[in-house]
Amino acid sequence: xxxxxxxxxxxxxxxxxxxxxxxxxxxxxxxxxxxxxxxxxxxxxxxxxxxxxxxxxxxxxxxxxxxxxxxxxxxxxxxxxxxxxxxxxxxxxxxxxxxxxxxxxxxxxxxxxxxxxxxxxxxxxxxxxxxxxxxxxxxxxxxxxxxxxxxxxxxxxxxxxxxxxxxxxxxxxxxxxxxxxxxxxxxxxxxxxxxxxxxxxxxxxxxxxxxxxxxxxxxxxxxxxxxxxxxxxxxxxxxxxxxxxxxxxxxxxxxxxxxxxxxxxxxxxxxxxxxxxxxxxxxxxxxxxxxxxxxxxxxxxxxxxxxxxxxxxxxxxxxxxxxxxxxxxxxxxxxxxxxxxxxxxxxxxxxxxxxxxxxxxxxxxxxxxxxxxxxxxxxxxxxxxxxxxxxxxxxxxxxxxxxxxxxxxxxxxxxxxxxxxxxxxxxxxxxxxxxxxxxxxxxxxxxxxxxxxxxxxxxxxxxxxxxxxxxxxxxxxxxxxxxxxxxxxxxxxxxx
Numbered sequence: 001x002x003x004x005x006x007x008x009x010x011x012x013x014x015x016x017x018x019x020x021x022x023x024x025x026x027x028x029x030x031x032x033x034x035x036x037x038x039x040x041x042x043x044x045x046x047x048x049x050x051x052x053x054x055x056x057x058x059x060x061x062x063x064x065x066x067x068x069x070x071x072x073x074x075x076x077x078x079x080x081x082x083x084x085x086x087x088x089x090x091x092x093x094x095x096x097x098x099x100x101x102x103x104x105x106x107x108x109x110x111x112x113x114x115x116x117x118x119x120x121x122x123x124x125x126x127x128x129x130x131x132x133x134x135x136x137x138x139x140x141x142x143x144x145x146x147x148x149x150x151x152x153x154x155x156x157x158x159x160x161x162x163x164x165x166x167x168x169x170x171x172x173x174x175x176x177x178x179x180x181x182x183x184x185x186x187x188x189x190x191x192x193x194x195x196x197x198x199x200x201x202x203x204x205x206x207x208x209x210x211x212x213x214x215x216x217x218x219x220x221x222x223x224x225x226x227x228x229x230x231x232x233x234x235x236x237x238x239x240x241x242x243x244x245x246x247x248x249x250x251x252x253x254x255x256x257x258x259x260x261x262x263x264x265x266x267x268x269x270x271x272x273x274x275x276x277x278x279x280x281x282x283x284x285x286x287x288x289x290x291x292x293x294x295x296x297x298x299x300x301x302x303x304x305x306x307x308x309x310x311x312x313x314x315x316x317x318x319x320x321x322x323x324x325x326x327x328x329x330x331x332x333x334x335x336x337x338x339x340x341x342x343x344x345x346x347x348x349x350x351x352x353x354x355x356x357x358x359x360x361x362x363x364x365x366x367x368x369x370x371x372x373x374x375x376x377x378x379x380x381x382x383x384x385x386x387x388x389x390x391x392x393x394x395x396x397x398x399x400x401x402x403x404x405x406x407x408x409x410x411x412x413x414x415x416x417x418x419x420x421x422x423x424x425x426x427x428x429x430x431x432x433x434x435x436x437x438x439x440x441x442x443x444x445x446x447x448x449x450x451x452x453x454x455x456x457x458x459x460x461x462x463x464x465x466x467x468x469x470x471x472x473x474x475x476x477x478x479x480x481x482x483x484x485x486x487x488x489x490x491x492x493x494x495x496x
Contacts, residue, residue, distance in 0.1 A: 005055055008051055012080075016076075021276050024285070029268070052078055078159055085155040100141075110266070112266070112269060118219045119222065121220065124217070145415040146391050146415065179422075187375050189485065197365040205221065214408045230350060233261050233286065243451075247450065247451070257309055271285060278317075300335060304331065308320070308321070310464055315465075323466070334438055378425050
């Protein structure tokens with residue numbers, strides 16, 4: 001029986017919701033076991049021969065909005081066919097990660113909790129010890145992670161969309177050469193400023209006699225534990241809610257967005273937003289570590305949550321949920337840019353005077369660290385995709401990331417840092433679009449746009465378009481000809 005696109009779309013929507021719910025429960029620490037393979041088996045009709053061909057058949061005759069929707073549907077279903085192939089290995093890897101522990105000085109903790117301990121370790125020897133112990137444990141699963149990479153390549157090629165890199169580029173909707181050039185331009189354009197800021201912060205906060213800076217030191221700086229009482233997550237979340245209400249954006253936190261900032265032993269250290277149903281059920285999740293990093297992540301995920309929940313109900317499912325992830329990333333970066341705003345931080349935390357300025361300098365440095373790390377990760381992911389022997393690329397990963405950030409990255413983490421589908425490219429495009437949006441907000445509503453009801457209405461208009469267009473198509477609506485690094489590089493010069 002031939003497949004109908006309406007049926008494919010309905011089944012795809014149900015699978016996306018089920019996956020989001022499963023991911024939420026797993027990463028938030030509510031479920032101990034990953035069971036993605038079982039979930040994909042329940043929706044195996046989507047992976048039957050002929051499904052992609054049915055979408056392509058309608059796509060060849062479609063025009064305008066329907067063509068855009070069908071393209072997004074095709075790319076998503078094809079991507080899930082790859083994920084379904086990898087799900088058994090992913091389940092095995094996540095089960096191992098859940099059960100694995102790390103021991104240091106007779107103290108045993110879960111592997112996934114090591115980043116928390118590094119953030120909290122005031123003693124540099126202790127955080128370097130936890131980092132080294134984590135690296136040793138991670139290397140035990142290196143063969144399994146490499147198997148995921150190889151099997152993933154096979155699954156992509158089996159789709160018949162060309163070679164691995166070509167097919168991945170097509171499914172991601174990217175021009176990789178263009179994004180590569182942008183990444184290189186960002187690294188070059190921020191080099192001098194970053195080195196000055198790095199030298200100042202390293203001299204003030206790290207003892208050079210204890211050896212070269214490590215990624216563990218960067219994690220510790222992200223915590224700003226010495227400012228912990230100013231950034232306690234519960235009062236900060238309450239302030240954020242009031243601020244959003246003041247802009248006319250607060251109702252979603254009462255109706256559509258469930259904020260999860262509880263502490264659980266199995267909760268993923270990384271923050272995320274789970275889209276179970278748009279706009280009615282979105283979960284915003286932060287694992288509190290204590291300190292500034294919690295506040296920044298809460299702001300970032302707020303941008304994601306607003307992006308999903310304010311998408312117009314008139315939009316199709318594809319236009320609300322699928323499409324270009326760069327757009328959602330841009331709103332996360334728009335809101336977490338408030339961690340650099342003097343007025344916002346002062347009102348949210350009570351920091352003032354010299355302490356506030358000292359904080360702002362460090363926050364600006366850490367924002368530039370994140371940008372450069374994302375640019376280097378994009379270059380690394382492209383090199384990995386093109387490499388004939390991915391297992392031999394660990395040294396290149398450490399070289400690229402260490403050189404870009406000034407913090408030593410361990411070769412053994414080269415696959416734990418890898419995200420399928422060129423996610424780093426979407427992140428980098430999000431950086432560029434966010435700078436364009438922030439520039440427009442400042443020019444139209446002033447530096448305190450975050451206090452403006454008019455700015456809130458403007459953002460609602462932008463948010464209502466969901467993912468109908470991609471990031472490059474949105475840029476001209478803000479008066480910029482295309483999605484380029486220029487506005488971003490100009491804004492970096494204002495970070496202080």
